[in-house]
Amino acid sequence: MATTTFGRRGAAEPARPKGRHRGSLVALLYLSPWLVGFSVFFGYPLIATVYFSFQRYDMFTLEPVGWLNYRYFLQDEAAWTSIRNTLWLVVVMVPLRVLFGLGVAQLVTKLKAGTGFFRTVFYLPSLVPLVAGTLGFVYLLNPGTGPVAAILSAIGLPSPDWFGDPAWAKPGLTLLALWSVGDLMVIFLAALLDVPKQLYEAAALDGAGAWRQFFHITLPVIRPVLMFAAVTGVIQTLQYFTQAMVAARVASGGTDSAGSVFVPGYPDQSTLTFPEWLFHQGFRDFAMGYACVLAVILFVVSMVFTLFLLRQFRGLEEEA
């Protein structure tokens, strides 16, 4: 009896036309720069980070330690303090920046004259380098020599030790963030100018006041932009580093001399953010394995936040 052997594909399956193979290869070829970049700069570092998180790693030698680094995280008070601080910034600073940016943009749209000047004035601070801006703020708010303290003192008001008092340090950083709200203002300004004028005219004819117009026309139309600002704001704040580091270093008066160590999060770890603690563990204490644990946690939390916000965002789009 004659038998027929079939390949894995089976006889019944029609042969794939050659053109489709070629098409896939061409597509892969076009995608290859991205694929290589993604693998080298994201895929590999991600896998390596997870791998290192189970090692005692001082940048030179590796020693498997199982879950030791993760157990240390659970008892590392500074890490939890940094999480609380970062969450504080997410919960307080991000909404305030969005509200303030929206408020400033709304004001600028209402201006009859000097619009260009005020747009520039409000936008300029966001162009100032982070370190320079933070240094300027710490100087302005210095309780000993700062002009803010001098003004408050002249009118008989006490001046807090902004970056030296744990209760005032994060509000001080929030003020700094509000000062440089120009980046958000520009986005909101574009969104506000995009709201169809006819909607306001129709609402005005129906007797709606400014507040009702704002809540029932402006906000629904610019909601996607607000959501975008919230998503990017949260992600940026989860990576909040430079301003906290610079403010703490300058306010502490610490020096760079040998024997003088910088106390991160000065004062009393009130400005210690999660990425800052991660940096200290990896590049100051050379506990790179533990730093990788913090990096894994930051990655997971960022992903969860982003997915949550994107889901909300998608819901908004569907509503629209």
Add this chain to the structure above:
Amino acid sequence: MKPRRWQLALAALAVLASAACTAGTENGPAKPQAGSTPDRRPVTITMWHGFVADNELKAFDDALAGFRAKYPWITVKTSKAVQDDQIIQAARGGNPPDVALSFTTDSVATFCKTGVFQDLKPYMSASKVDESIFPKVIAEYTQYQGKRCVMPMLADTYGLYYNKKLMKGAQPPKTLSELSALAKKCTVRDAQGNIKVAGFVPSSQMYENAPIHTGAMVGAKWTNPDGTSAIGGDPAWQQLMKWQKDLVDWFGYDKLEKFRKSLGDEWSAANPFMKGKVAMAIDGEWRNAMIATDAKGLDYGTAPMPVADDKPQLYGGGFIAGTIIGIPRGAAHSDAAWELVRYLTTDTGALVSLSNALRNVPSTLPALQSPKLDKDPNFQTFLDIFANPSSSTLPAHINSVFNQQTLQEAQIKWESGRAPDLDALLAEVDKKIDDKLKLTAGD
């Protein structure tokens, strides 16, 4: 069963990850050739250092000129303004300089433990370098667990500077209670109670008042021989911190902070001691050179730091640290590099020349006694502190920075009044340090 493709890919990535993370670890230190027939073929070596200021660079170049004269076949190419993390990255990447210099001793344990710097003992034996030329205390910050991976090149010692005019003829204090009394006497306030001139700023946050320096005033111990924290169990720390808090409270924490934050930059001509805003200050020997440049008219004196009233035997000593220099692993020309390290750390002429130019303390006993060493009474104080047997240092520790940072954080909480229970605070310091030790060094 054949592994699936994704399993193979994951395995390959894991192998790649483990290979990458051990980069640079396979190269052990080169075996020293010193002692055998010297190789005098022309060679160019690279050296990284942290000097930046023009006067420092000139002084260093002058010292290197002496080396070139003695070793004409070795050309030294230098790179300035280099920090520790750059050295580590270069060693890790397998492309380090032949010689590297660091201004801080905080990383010595890491350098030695990980092998970032090569063990110099074989070189020292081959070159017959006599370790007794270094004061004993130096061994504590140039080696770790029996491995000497760096050599001392100049030292820093800490003492008390006092402004004779503001002291109104009073002699420098020898004990902490004398320091408190004089600090109060020399302090000037305005009508609102704001500090105009401080006799002494007791805050641990003041420039050089970090616990690493002030601990020497009470003979405080940092760690036990096994590396665990000795801070909570050593009453000396409580003695120091209680004394500091008493004096901070006398000033008023808020008033003192306001005053401290109004002061000029430590490293500029606006330094408050040089400006006459502080009568007494703890500082390093280098301040003499800065005063000579930027505050020529200042009538001042120097003395050892005051010590605990019940430990008069400590008086005369102080805290010592210094610049360190070594040969990173993977250095291309280890033997020539060793000649340079040896020259800069043991040659009396080189050390005296550097000391005279930079006004740092030379780190060998013969250099200290050299007649060519420029001396004046104020600098002599620091030379005496360096040679004093009760002087101490912070022994190399794998978590040196973390330990200092943890104690300093506790000190700030304590002196501000935000942590009222000192016992609990120091117990917490011990726990943090011990937990961190388990994380980084194992049990």
